[in-house]
Amino acid sequence: MFNSLPNLQVSWEVISVSQRVSTTYGESPILAVVYALAAIVAIILFMSLTAMTLVYTERKVAAHFQCRLGPMRVGWHGILQSIADTLKLLLKEDIVPDQADKAMHLFAPVLCVLAALLALIAIPFSPYLAVSDMNIGVLFISAVSGLGVLGILLGGWSSNNKWSLLGAMRAGAQIISYELSATLSILVVVMFSGSMKFSEIVQSQDQGWWIWRAPVVGLVAFLIFLVASTAEINRTPFDLAEGESELTAGFHTEYSGMRFAFFFLAEYLNLFIVSSMGATLFLGGWMPLHIGNLTFFNQVMDLIPPGLWFALKVSGFIFLSMWFRWTFPRLRVDQLMKLEWKVLLPIGFINLLLAAILTLSGFYFFPGNS
Amino acid sequence: MEYLFVLPITLVAILLVFGGLFASRLVAPHHPGKIKNDTYECGEKTIGSARIQFNVGYYLFGLLFLVFDVEAAFLFPWAVVLREFGYVGLIEIVLFVLVLMIGLIYAWRKGALEWV
Numbered sequence: 302m303f304n305s306l307p308n309l310q311v312s313w314e315v316i317s318v319s320q321r322v323s324t325t326y327g328e329s330p331i332l333a334v335v336y337a338l339a340a341i342v343a344i345i346l347f348m349s350l351t352a353m354t355l356v357y358t359e360r361k362v363a364a365h366f367q368c369r370l371g372p373m374r375v376g377w378h379g380i381l382q383s384i385a386d387t388l389k390l391l392l393k394e395d396i397v398p399d400q401a402d403k404a405m406h407l408f409a410p411v412l413c414v415l416a417a418l419l420a421l422i423a424i425p426f427s428p429y430l431a432v433s434d435m436n437i438g439v440l441f442i443s444a445v446s447g448l449g450v451l452g453i454l455l456g457g458w459s460s461n462n463k464w465s466l467l468g469a470m471r472a473g474a475q476i477i478s479y480e481l482s483a484t485l486s487i488l489v490v491v492m493f494s495g496s497m498k499f500s501e502i503v504q505s506q507d508q509g510w511w512i513w514r515a516p517v518v519g520l521v522a523f524l525i526f527l528v529a530s531t532a533e534i535n536r537t538p539f540d541l542a543e544g545e546s547e548l549t550a551g552f553h554t555e556y557s558g559m560r561f562a563f564f565f566l567a568e569y570l571n572l573f574i575v576s577s578m579g580a581t582l583f584l585g586g587w588m589p590l591h592i593g594n595l596t597f598f599n600q601v602m603d604l605i606p607p608g609l610w611f612a613l614k615v616s617g618f619i620f621l622s623m624w625f626r627w628t629f630p631r632l633r634v635d636q637l638m639k640l641e642w643k644v645l646l647p648i649g650f651i652n653l654l655l656a657a658i659l660t661l662s663g664f665y666f667f668p669g670n671s
Numbered sequence: 672m673e674y675l676f677v678l679p680i681t682l683v684a685i686l687l688v689f690g691g692l693f694a695s696r697l698v699a700p701h702h703p704g705k706i707k708n709d710t711y712e713c714g715e716k717t718i719g720s721a722r723i724q725f726n727v728g729y730y731l732f733g734l735l736f737l738v739f740d741v742e743a744a745f746l747f748p749w750a751v752v753l754r755e756f757g758y759v760g761l762i763e764i765v766l767f768v769l770v771l772m773i774g775l776i777y778a779w780r781k782g783a784l785e786w787v
Contacts, residue, residue: 323672340676341683394700395692399708400720407692415684422676435673440747458721462710466721474729477736484743492750554711559695563688635786638732642784646739646775650768653746657761660753 313507313588313607315425315500317434340432344421348570353383355569359623366627393558398460401555405459410556410563412452417570419445424577425499427587427608438499439487442578443480446533449567450476453542456564457552468551471634472535472542478641479532479539485649486522486529489515489656490582493665503586508593508667510585515665518656523583525649527621530575532637534568536622538629539637576618580611584618587611593667731783735775742771 318340326333357372357380364371372379397406420442422432435441450473457469491497493515494505505511511519532539543551553564580586587607591599632640659665710717749756749764756763778784 317673319673319675322675337675337679341679344680345683345687391691391695392699393695394702395695396703396707398710399705400710400717411685411688414688415681418680418684418687419677422680432676433673460710461721462712462717463721463723464711466723466725470725470729474732477740478732481736481739481743484740484746488743488746488750491747492753495751495754497747497751549711549713558699559691563691638784638786642732642735642775643779647772650772654761654765654768657753657764661758661761 313428313504315428315431315434315504317431317500319433344418344432348418348421348566351573352566352569353387355572355619356386356565357383358619359569359626362620362623363627366624387562390558390562395558395560396555398462398555400461402459402461405455406555407560409452409456409459410560410567412455413449413567414563416445416448416452417567417574419448420574421570423499424574425503425581425586426611427606428500430608431499434498434500436496436498439491439497439502439582442574443484443487446571446574447480449571452567453552456556460552460555462555464548464550464554465552468542468548468554471548472552475535475539475542475637476533478638479529479645482525482641482645482649483529483533485646485653486526487578487582488653489518489522492653492656492660493519499581499586503581503588506585506588507591509591510583510588512583514667515656515659518652518659519583521648521652522656523579525645525652526579526583528645529641530579531622531625532641534571534575536572537626538631541631541634541637572619572622573615576615576622577611579618580614584614585610586614726787728787735778735783738774739771742768 318336322333322337322340325336360382361371361379372382375381375385397403423435423438423441425431425434425438453476454469454473457465457467457472460466490502490511493511494502496502496505506514508514512523513519515522535542542548543553548554553561556564577586585591587610589599589602589605589607589610591602710721745767746764749760753760
């Protein structure tokens with residue numbers, strides 16, 4: 302394979318935090334432990350901050366789409382609103398229904414948070430900022446986000462409430478169905494870059510992002526991923542798992558206080574994870590916008606640091622998702638299943654085979670390097 | 672060593688949820704009551720439990736999902752080494768996918784993809 306990419310304009314040195322911890326361990330074990338602990342604290346802080354920022358952003362974006370102002374009271378332009386909300390949720394009573402399966406009711410939010418947090422450690426933020434850079438990174442994220450479905454199903458079932466059960470079953474059916482299409486579109490990128498390791502996938506895009514460098518198939522895969530990932534995280538127009546007008550709140554109807562807060566946290570973290578997956582696979586992740594051998598253009602683009610590129614792409618992706626929410630009406634459950642199994646899945650397969658032919662024949666932009 | 676953080680993060684996630692619930696228990700009111708702890712049903716009295724027979728359609732889609740997800744698990748390693756395999760690998764995978772597509776078409780024709 303191509304572990305060494307030949308004609309790189311800039312050679313990106315990639316070191317993950319795990320790697321750095323293990324090299325430090327040889328020199329001084331205490332320092333390595335301190336380093337690892339700092340990383341864990343950073344992950345927790347990042348997680349809470351991301352979720353809070355996303356909740357605030359979502360409310361602001363929603364408000365401005367509807368010509369409102371949104372939260373304005375707490376802090377400058379309501380910027381502390383999420384903190385106030387978190388405190389409020391902390392002070393709310395934790396009500397567990399008598400009929401519920403107590404242990405499972407408690408375990409469900411744990412699974413959801415676990416899935417989101419585990420997925421977070423594989424995300425490459427910049428060449429130097431990725432907690433783990435596994436050789437099966439893409440598969441790892443797909444695998445651990447599968448745990449989230451279990452959390453949702455468990456939460457809905459254990460509540461012993463018909464709204465919850467119905468919401469959970471819908472969410473489960475929807476997430477597993479759309480996971481197939483998401484996987485098929487991810488496979489297109491895995492094929493072109495020839496690796497499942499995030500750092501190598503990003504580096505394989507140093508001549509251009511796969512969304513346009515793989516002619517048409519990249520764009521089709523990106524669109525499929527966009528639809529499938531929106532469905533996977535239960536966002537509008539695919540939010541019928543918690544269609545509030547029919548199911549009250551879906552699987553988390555019986556959750557209150559902190560337990561609800563954790564579901565909410567996991568939901569917004571999943572939005573972030575899916576967006577960074579999309580940005581990394583199709584839009585180059587932290588790789589600046591490069592076009593083939595246009596050295597001067599590429600050098601200008603390199604002036605913007607990789608971390609900022611990543612943040613911009615992910616923000617764009619998230620904004621798109623929020624935009625969807627106020628643009629598309631909710632689908633019916635039969636339309637949802639029809640879209641996946643009769644439209645997206647066949648297109649995904651054909652797209653995958655076309656992409657395989659393009660990969661083998663080298664019929665894509667700047668095939669020289671990878 | 673890339674999996675160094677998987678176990679710690681697992682523990683952290685569990686601790687985080689339990690810690691959050693514990694902190695909430697310390698500061699939040701806690702007055703359980705018979706009506707308050709009843710199953711939520713928009714103010715109506717609940718009829719029966721939610722442990723009921725469920726629409727078999729979900730199960731069908733679950734089965735179909737299993738088939739195609741296992742297939743995706745086979746496709747991942749193939750996608751990574753596609754360039755080494757060359758066209759032989761492509762033809763083999765086309766045959767493999769074709770068999771599954773026949774399965775999908777069969778399910779489609781049988782009406783398994785219709786939502787009832």
